[in-house]
Amino acid sequence: MIKPDIVFVAKLAGVSPATVSRVMNHPDLVHPATRRKVELAVEKSGYIRNRAAQAMHGRRSATIGLVVPTVANTIFAEVVQAFNDTVSAQGFTLLLASHGYDLDSEYRLVRKLLEHRVDALAVVGLDHSAGTFRLIAEQRVPLLALWNYLADSALPCVGVDNREAGRLAAEHLVTLGHRRIGMVFPAIFDNDRARDRKTAATAVFRAAGIELQDRWQVEVPYSIAQAKAACLELLAGEDRPSALLCANDVIAQGAIYAAARLGIAVPASLSVIGIGDFAGSAQMEPALTTVRIPAQQVGIAAGQAIVTAIGRPDPDFMIRSRVELELIMRASTGIAAEMIRP
Amino acid sequence: MIKPDIVFVAKLAGVSPATVSRVMNHPDLVHPATRRKVELAVEKSGYIRNRAAQAMHGRRSATIGLVVPTVANTIFAEVVQAFNDTVSAQGFTLLLASHGYDLDSEYRLVRKLLEHRVDALAVVGLDHSAGTFRLIAEQRVPLLALWNYLADSALPCVGVDNREAGRLAAEHLVTLGHRRIGMVFPAIFDNDRARDRKTAATAVFRAAGIELQDRWQVEVPYSIAQAKAACLELLAGEDRPSALLCANDVIAQGAIYAAARLGIAVPASLSVIGIGDFAGSAQMEPALTTVRIPAQQVGIAAGQAIVTAIGRPDPDFMIRSRVELELIMRASTGIAAEMIRP
DNA sequence: AGAGTTTATGAAAACATTTGCAAGACTGTT
DNA sequence: AACAGTCTTGCAAATGTTTTCATAAACTCT
Structure with a gap:
């Protein structure tokens, strides 16, 4: 039993390969009766068209490459899911790659995805190595930055403004009267999301005349276990902050x-x-006060943006879409103790 | 600026396309000096080889298809990540598809993946539609079931024995003296993992002479929010169970x-x-008592299994690997109140 | 009924690569 | 110096599709 070709199907249906191809790709161009014959032959032979051959012809590969730091973190799982659902509904399949926050390996991954001739590429964040950028520019593949929004970014991007996220969180604490504030953040060296949040928050505190104590600032990766451990230490003594601003909900x-x-x-x-x-x-319990990043919305918007970009003939068609943040007040924040007068 | 071909590179290096191809795929077959020349030309021209053309020739596509219910759930995110890391290290790229627990759409997704000529296919669980199975058998693509282990499964599988998971959890509660037991599970109709856990647990309770009260059995999807809501109702009155066996940690x-x-x-x-x-x-807090499923180990073992299966010439080379479970006693379970005598 | 237009199909070139085969260039041995 | 063997390389066929162009068939209108 040999795997059926397009020419095998054509013979079976008594038509030319060209017609079979048209049935698959432009059904409206072929006569209903012929179409029926071909569809029957496809059914009967169990033919599955070969996207590789199709892609080789210069046509779409019908794949989209997505590069994330990791999918194991709640942070990205949701956005990956929404993105996948969206592009999948348009007939695309996701080629996934993750680099574990290592920009060097990102270059290799992008290269690998380009070898597969993805129709477009989405990456998380705006920080990427020069090599990565060069590679993508050379190949003229539409590129989209996911998760971050920056009005003046070099890349088209769909996401939220992380500076605003930091600002909203910080302002909330200031409003509640907190002045003894700790911050729990990951290393901000090659993580533009964390960096933007932290600098914006710091600026708010400075503007409010609050001095940040070094002993209350800690650095931990995005891990519940390590965040808990670090905070156990931070909060152990008498001399502790009255409020903690955390880089994300996992840390919180x-x-x-x-x-x-x-x-x-x-x-x-x-x-x-x-x-x-x-x-x-x-x-x-208590329910967490947080700045809501609508991951679903980001994933969907990004999926739509990238699909329309693929349709376009111009290589660097720019979309930029900002998804709105919202402060969600729940039970984990309250008025600073020193503000409450008896 | 035209995108460089293999023949463009060949010209630049002063060799034939065949030699360039050999440098990429069988470097040991070509003279070191020539190899150097070619590598230089590749570098200089920014050539990126076209996997599509390669796949078309009947060679490996270097992709592996993975079908999961969803990646947004902590349950699968970790195993997806480990699986991806493992196959990625071997040069494969992951083609991801998710069906949201819908077996019909699973068929379509598998078809789509086969169109891309994945070298192998991994799916979660052992329950799949007849159509899906037929499709895969026809295409002679190595297939691996992920997450579940069953000694007599029709498919090669790498994972844990969910019946044992249910048994371990139930025995723990019995040992602690609980007799008023509630179970919180998702619909078990087309979820073999949940079904195996539940039936095994039920058997243990029956053997211990414990009668399960219908009013303490509830059905919820894998969602923290809905699990919490359902349990609020279940636990509201005076007449409540002394222990809850939950289908997974999210529900717990x-x-x-x-x-x-x-x-x-x-x-x-x-x-x-x-x-x-x-x-x-x-x-x-309190730390959750649970039956540990080592997701990382499952992902890694599955990745290795599938890569070796791809190497094999025989189409249905069977691997079956069981990953061990472990009861982790933490702070959320204790001796039943009625067992404690003053 | 004939010219003009539209619709439906097929032939063949093109896409970028791999590989079996064969030939040429070396190596070492006698 | 001739021979056998081993390396290294190029030629050309093959892979499965899409698409342009051409042609044939089927309508439409006067």
Whole structure:
């Protein structure tokens, strides 16, 4: 039993290969009766068209490359899912690659995706190596930055403004009267999202005349376990902050668990705010106050943007779309203790 | 500026296209000096080889298709990541598809992946439609079932024995003296993982002479929010179970949050056990007792299995690998109140 | 009924690569 | 110096599709 060709199907249907091809790609160009014959032959032979051959002809490969730091983190899983659903509905398949926050390996991954002749490429964030950019420019593949929005970015981008996220979170704490503030962030060297959030928050605190104590600033990766461990240490003594601004909800969850373990009442003695509003943040006890990043919306908008870009003939057609943030006040933040007069 | 061909590179290097091809695929067959020349030409021209053309020739496409219910759920994100890392290290790229627990759309997705001529296919679970199976058999693509292990499965599989998972969890509750037991599970109609867990647990309870009350059995999807809502209702009255066996950790987290909200002490007045040991389960307060499914190990083992299967000439080379489960006792389960004599 | 127009199909070139075969260039041995 | 063997390389066929062009058939209108 040999795998059926397009010419095998053509013979079976008594037509030419060209006609079979047309039935698959431009059904309206062929007579209904012939179409029926061909469809029958396809059915009967179990023919599955070969996208590789199709792609080789210079046609679409019908794949889109997506590069994420990791998919294991709640942060990206949701956006990947929404993005996949959106482009999948348009007939595209996702080629996934993850680099674990390593820009060098990102270059290799992008190269690999280009070898597969993806019709477009989406990457997370705006920070990428020069080599990566050069590669993509040379190949003239539409490129989209996901997750971040920046009005004056070099890349087309769909996402949220992380500076605003940092600002919203910081302003909330300031409004509640907190002045003894700790920040729990990952390394910001090659993570533009964390960097934008942190610098914006810092600026707000400075403007409010709040001095950030070095001993209350800690650096942890995006991991509940490590965030909890770090916060257990941070919150152990008497001299602790009254509020914690966390780079994202995963870290914030760790912080809340640390407080629970130490018997520190949240929000009575400690306020905690996150960024992201991940699955579970609304349900935990106390429910997490956070800046909501609508991951679904980002994924969908990005999917739509990239599909329209693929349709366009001009190679660097620019889309830029900002998804709105929203401060979600829940139970993990409250008025600073020193503000409450008896 | 035209995109460089293999013949363009060949000209630049002063050799034939065949030689360039050999440099890319069988470097040991060509003289070091020539190889150097070609590599230089590749570098200089920015040539990126076309996998589509390569795949068309009947060679490997260097892609592996992965079909999951969803990637947005912590359950699968981790295993997807480990699987991807493993096959990626061997030069393969992942073609991802998700069907949202819908077996009909699974058929279409598998078809789409086969159009791309994936070198192998991995799917989650052992329950699949007849159409899906037929399709894959016809195409002679190595197929691997991920996540589940069954000694007598029709498919090669790498994963854990879900019946054992259910058994371990149930036995733990029985050992602690619980007899008033609730179960929180998703619909088991087309989810073999949930079904295996539930039937095994039920069998254990029956053997121990425990009668399961219908009013304590609830059905919820894998969602923290819905699990919490359902458990709030289940635990509201006086007449409630002393222990909850949850289909997985996501549901168990929802249950614990519900108890916290209602002021029910865990584990003093209510024990909760999950299955999975997802990220965060160990850190939450109280830390979740659960049956650990080593997602990383499953992903890695599956990746290795599938890569070796691709190497094999025989189409249905069978691998079957069982990953071990482990009961992790933490703080969310305790001895049943009625067992404690003053 | 005939000219003009539209619609439906087929032949063949093109796409970018791999590989079996064969020939030429070396190597070492006698 | 001739021979046998081993390396290295190029030629050309093959892979499965799409698309342009041409042609034939089927309408439409006067």
